[in-house]
Amino acid sequence: MAKMTKSQLMAALAEKTGLAKKDVVGFMEALVDMAYSEVKKGGVFVLPGFGKMVKVDRKARTGINPATGEKIQIPAKTVVKFRLAKAAKEAVL
Numbered sequence: 001m002a003k004m005t006k007s008q009l010m011a012a013l014a015e016k017t018g019l020a021k022k023d024v025v026g027f028m029e030a031l032v033d034m035a036y037s038e039v040k041k042g043g044v045f046v047l048p049g050f051g052k053m054v055k056v057d058r059k060a061r062t063g064i065n066p067a068t069g070e071k072i073q074i075p076a077k078t079v080v081k082f083r084l085a086k087a088a089k090e091a092v093l
Helices: 005-015 023-044 086-092
Strands: 044-047 051-058 061-062 071-074 077-084
Touching: 005 023, 023 044, 023 051
Parallel strands: none
Antiparallel strands: 044 051, 051 077, 061 071
């Protein structure tokens, strides 16, 4: 089964909600922008029933270069993770 493209998703949402495709695209862009800005400033964005985006600080650690086997230092960094809501897991699984 092929994955749904962005335009297919927008068309399906427009059909399901009865809104114009242009309105659905605008809504989704606003939602994405809001999610990014909330995670950037507050560290978390929750979409109830779906999941949450969380900003996580990773500590510096020692890793191994798989090609040479030599130990290397991996610096600390901040990453964004998505944690799926329990309701979403139960609905899918």
